[in-house]
Amino acid sequence: MTTREALFDDLSALLGKRGLLTDGGDMERYRVDWPGYRGAAPLAVARPSTTRQVADVVSYCHRHDIPLVPQGGHSGLVGGALPDADYPELVLSLERMTAIRHVDPINFTMSVDGGCVLQSIKDAAAAADCDFPLSLGAQGSCQIGGNVSTNAGGLNVLRYGMMRQLVLGLEVVLPDGRIYNGMKALHKNNTGYDLKQLFIGAEGTLGIVTGAVLKLFPRPQVSRTALLACPDIDAVLKLYALARRSCCDLLTAFELVPRTCLELAMEALPELRDPLETPSPVYVLMEAAASGPADLDAMIENLFERGFEAGALTDGVLASSETQARNLWHIREAMLEGQRNRGEHLRTDISIPISSLSAFHERASHEIQDLYPQATVIAYGHIGDGNLHFNILPPPGLEADERAALLHELEERLFGIVDDFDGSISAEHGIGRFKQSAFLETLSEPEYDIMRGLKHLLDPRCLMSPGRILPRPID
Template sequence: MSNDNALIGELEKLLGARGVLTQEDDLARYRTDWTGRCGGMPLAVVRPENTAQVADIVAYCHRHDVPLVPQGGHSGLVCGAMPDEERAELVLSLERMNQVRELDPLNFSLSVDAGCVLQTLKEVAEEADCYFPLALGAQGSCQIGGNISTNAGGINVLRYGMTRQLVLGLEVVMPDGRILSHMRALHKNNTGYDLKQLFIGAEGTLGIVTGAVLKLFPKPQVTRTALLACADIDAVLALYALARRCCCDLLTAFELIPRHCLELAMQAAPELRDPLDSAHPTYVLMEVAASGPADLDAMIEALFEQGSEAGLLADGVLASSEAQAQQLWLIREAMLEGQRQTGEHLRTDISLPISSLSLFHAQACHAIAEACPEATVIAYGHIGDGNLHFNILPPATLAEAERPPLLHDLELRLFEIVEAFDGSISAEHGIGRLKQAAFLDTLPGPEYDLMRGIKHLLDPRELLSPGRILPTSGE
């Protein structure tokens, strides 16, 4: 206790009493994430206001062997930012570091603190007639530092790439408290190793992202959103290939939505109505956008016509207003809440070569049906970049205590099929602690050794986000 008191006292000297939380009621929201899972009780929660304070905290923890986990907007899905249940950790929240540092519309760049909420910085960009394309369901609460640390994906990867492709510069506090500042707003920089890429997707295990320079794009002036109905996933994939050609490079989203997901969305959001006159097995939610005088309606009309003639398209609706487009996108958002309302279920975030998706889907559905005929598979996601969220709802009659072992078994079966197709068990959510065992099972020896070596070089005491992605040396 005396050591804890000394730690709290030193932290309060660095940040002031407002910057350090120690009461159990105050700590509660820092122990949970969007899924509702609860982590351990942290030593305290520190809330720095600037990079210098982050550096002071990290340096102190480094000198006194205090394990530390950075935390963003609580929207992670792999238990990477929650405090550990077994080891006492200090939680460093970046929520007070939420300033826009510089907006340069001529350079199409935006410099921000890591604690900026994604929706906020998107709005700042749009006020300057610019566009930051990272788009997630959690964008009203997630922070850009967390997006960078997990290399977030979202619905616009098809056109703009992952977060990794949207970062021009980075500011990082190293595990010993030194500040690595590469906040250059350069679109081309080929001077040696691109060190910022080490920290993008590292989930806070190699350093704490405190600032970033982001790449902006011209704000789209015209957007068209459509919901298309198809007979099966083979038709969806063929339609996707046709859409890439009909819509040139202006296709921004192409989302697979099975019928069951649409029904879950309507249950979760009663204001939603079935968008088509009759039900179909599979739907596609697609969006096309342009910042210049492109004729998007003609492109979509050609897609409708050619898709219908080829027998790929059974029906469809094109939003005629922004309100109608928002209703169509509400389906994609509400179906996630609909799944959550079913109780504990298996969430996965896998990726495969696009050309393998149909065969994988068939084999995976067959394997799940053999193992548990009463389970419900709902496979949806970003079909245009090969990212499926292959989720499984256990039988509704199954007792709560029996759900975890069943879901674990089904996950193992699924991941074996993913591995057979040379896919990935994490397309955009990361590894954290939740996916670590499955990740290590498929990680080749040379890659493991290299990752372990990088971690040891930068954080030899293993104090920064210990046990995330890789186990600690003693585990």
């Protein structure tokens, strides 16, 4: 391996003064992600501005056996982009690669750099009278390369699918520095293996996404947001089935919000007001949107009528303006901040068959509360795709070691129940390092062999995001 001084000199020559950070203070923000998790100090932070520069840096690292970790908008939740504490790594940030390369409103596609911020992509699509439907709380900071690499989900999955369904082509720098150019804006392409799919959800372990061709949609001309009160989770699922039929495939979001989360939101954002006069155990925050002349009001009123008749709905409010709609969505955003304000807690991102969500919720809640009555269960999420964020706030006043041990025990218990329901321990956040042990326990031998084989084929020296998803190979 080259010396640190030679590394600095060589990378500076490749990237220029703006392209390399070596000072500890300058590198500090690259050690922290959104939840506050900290990584070790990196060897340096490389900030290329072109795909060619990315390839040059990766090729250099490959020649000199330097491990590296690509980094996007610091919004990950599983520690996948943080520099490793045990093995010094180079951070490669795509933050200078922000170009919207091309927008084609007739083909309904957009080509972008991997470091382009999601909100910028959505704004550029809207300017062309189109819509890019990926919607995340972190869309003002997350980068599309990270969205692709983690197969991001978000609020609109039930209508538009995960990131995997929104990508038509990719440009990827492979672990040896070669560039895979698959930037074809084709809606149909059935020529052998679909190589781009290897890199979607691979969390930067197989290559660095430097460009993407994205699928666009007609921009919604009208949307309606409603907050609905339900007596229990069974009623929520019954209402969901009614909503899928009443809203004619125009349903874009159907979010479970328990009363606990509503209170956390109002705690975090005091200007929020309780939208309904009478508190309810659970709520649904739903949205429907249309790009043509659809009567959404009539559809939602029909849903209200059918929901009341079926006993699935006890109250509700339909936003009558964009301002009211934004205020309702502020609940969904503020409840995350409310949890964060309560300190370290168990965050999970599980997926269960939709029809089993109520049974899972009942069993998991009862087991957790019976074992740890002072813990607070907060289960919310995307009902339309079976993604439940089953989070647990530990009792206050615990010492750090005691809290860490409890959270680990809670996670093991919860993941065991997920397995009983044939679910997934990660619906959209990925594996990274934090979920690796639990993930490996779920893999069959063929699955592990295939994944390990792909990693070895593309990155035999294990230099690209080593130790993420799969463990480092034993020397």
